[in-house]
Amino acid sequence: MSSHPASDLILVLNCGSSSIKFALFDAATNPLSRTPAWHGKVEDITDPKPTFSQNDTVGETVSLDAAQPYHSALAYLRQRIVARLNGRRIVAIAHRVVHGGSKYFAPVRVDAAVLTDLQSYIPLAPLHQPFALEAIAALLAELPQLTQVACFDTAFHQSMPTVEKMLPLPRSVWNQGLRRYGFHGLSYAYQSQVLGERYGDVARGRSIVAHLGSGASLCAMRNLQSVATTMGFSALDGLMMGTRCGALDPGAVIYLMQIGKLSLERVGHMLYHESGLLGISGVSADPRVLLPREHEPAVGEALALYVRSIVRELGALTATLNGLDLLAFTAGIGEHNAVIRERVCIGLGYLGVAIDPAANAADAPVISSASSKVLVVVEPANEEWVAASAALPFLSR
Known part of the structure; x- marks a missing residue:
C-alpha cells in the first residue's frame, strides 16, 4: 500500500497560452485513481471575460488583472485550490511541459538548472513552453522545497526509430537538435495503457491514435509504443x-517573407494563430460552430480540407505500420464529434473500416460495426493522471 498519508495530494497543472487546467489527485491511493478528487480550469485568460469552471460545470466569469492576466490567473487558481484543501497537503506539483528537447526523455524534478534548460526550448514550442515555465518559476521562488515534476509531451516518442526522427536537412542540423520530436505524448502514454487493458492483443498490434482537439496529431503504435507520429520538429x-x-x-513561408514582405513574427503568428479551420473558414476554429454553416463555401471547404488532412495522414501511418488493426479517437473533437469521426472513417473505407452509426452518434466506446476489418474506438483523454502518476516516484526520494 502507499506510504503517503491520506491527506496528501498531487496537483497537476497544464498551462497553455490562454488557459490553465488543473487536477488534484489523492496521493495515498495505490494504484493512483484515474479520477481526480477535483479538477477545473481558467479559460480565455487574455479575453475580456475569462471564466473558471470546476468538475465540468459551466464556467463562471472571473476578474483578472488585465495588465498581467496570466500571473493573475495563476494567483486566482492558487487561492481557489488553497481554499479547497481543508487541511490537506499538496506534496508535489506535476506540470505538463511540451518540450524536453534532445535531453529530457523522462519526467524530471525541476530545480533552477533544469528550469534554465527548459527555457532554452521555448523557441521550439512558443505556444505552450513559456507558460508552463512561468508557473514553475513562480512556484520555485515561493515554495522552493515543494517537489515539482516536469512531464514532457515529447518523451513518449523517444521509441521512434531514428529514421522517423530525422529531417531531410544537412546532417549538421541534427547536431543542433533539429529533428522530429512528436508531441501530445502524455495523451498517447495514457492511450497506450488503457487500450492495452481494454483490447489486449488487438491494441498491441498495429494501432493509430487520433488526438483531435484544438491541436491535433496522430500516433502510430506497435506493441503500444510510438513508431511514427504526424507532429515533427x-x-x-x-x-x-x-x-x-x-x-x-x-x-510558401519563403514566398510570404520574400515576396509578401511579411516579417518573421507576422508569419509565425499567421501559422500558429490564423490558419487551419479558422483561417480557411474565416468563421471559427471549432467544428461545432462550423458544421451548421458548412453550406457556406468557405466553411465547407475548411471542413473538407480538415477531414482530408486526417485521412491522408492516417493513410501514410497505415503504410508505415503495413496495415491497421485498431483506430482510437481521443481529445475534444475525437471524443465528442460524431460527424468528424464518421467522415474520417468513410475516407478509410478502402481499409475495411466500417462504423455503427448509432454507436458513433452515442460516442460509444466501440463505434466500429461487426463487419469492420479495423476496430474503431473512442477513448477519453487523461493526460492529468499520467502526469500525477509520474510525480509519485519523486515523493519517496
Whole structure:
C-alpha cells in the first residue's frame, strides 16, 4: 500500500497560452485513481471575460488583472485550490511541459538548472513552453522545497526509430537538435495503457491514435509504443488544426517573407494563430460552430480540407505500420464529434473500416460495426493522471 498519508495530494497543472487546467489527485491511493478528487480550469485568460469552471460545470466569469492576466490567473487558481484543501497537503506539483528537447526523455524534478534548460526550448514550442515555465518559476521562488515534476509531451516518442526522427536537412542540423520530436505524448502514454487493458492483443498490434482537439496529431503504435507520429520538429506539423496550418510547403513561408514582405513574427503568428479551420473558414476554429454553416463555401471547404488532412495522414501511418488493426479517437473533437469521426472513417473505407452509426452518434466506446476489418474506438483523454502518476516516484526520494 502507499506510504503517503491520506491527506496528501498531487496537483497537476497544464498551462497553455490562454488557459490553465488543473487536477488534484489523492496521493495515498495505490494504484493512483484515474479520477481526480477535483479538477477545473481558467479559460480565455487574455479575453475580456475569462471564466473558471470546476468538475465540468459551466464556467463562471472571473476578474483578472488585465495588465498581467496570466500571473493573475495563476494567483486566482492558487487561492481557489488553497481554499479547497481543508487541511490537506499538496506534496508535489506535476506540470505538463511540451518540450524536453534532445535531453529530457523522462519526467524530471525541476530545480533552477533544469528550469534554465527548459527555457532554452521555448523557441521550439512558443505556444505552450513559456507558460508552463512561468508557473514553475513562480512556484520555485515561493515554495522552493515543494517537489515539482516536469512531464514532457515529447518523451513518449523517444521509441521512434531514428529514421522517423530525422529531417531531410544537412546532417549538421541534427547536431543542433533539429529533428522530429512528436508531441501530445502524455495523451498517447495514457492511450497506450488503457487500450492495452481494454483490447489486449488487438491494441498491441498495429494501432493509430487520433488526438483531435484544438491541436491535433496522430500516433502510430506497435506493441503500444510510438513508431511514427504526424507532429515533427514543432507543434505546427502534420494535421491541419483549429488555428495551426499543419504540414506546409516551406516554399510558401519563403514566398510570404520574400515576396509578401511579411516579417518573421507576422508569419509565425499567421501559422500558429490564423490558419487551419479558422483561417480557411474565416468563421471559427471549432467544428461545432462550423458544421451548421458548412453550406457556406468557405466553411465547407475548411471542413473538407480538415477531414482530408486526417485521412491522408492516417493513410501514410497505415503504410508505415503495413496495415491497421485498431483506430482510437481521443481529445475534444475525437471524443465528442460524431460527424468528424464518421467522415474520417468513410475516407478509410478502402481499409475495411466500417462504423455503427448509432454507436458513433452515442460516442460509444466501440463505434466500429461487426463487419469492420479495423476496430474503431473512442477513448477519453487523461493526460492529468499520467502526469500525477509520474510525480509519485519523486515523493519517496
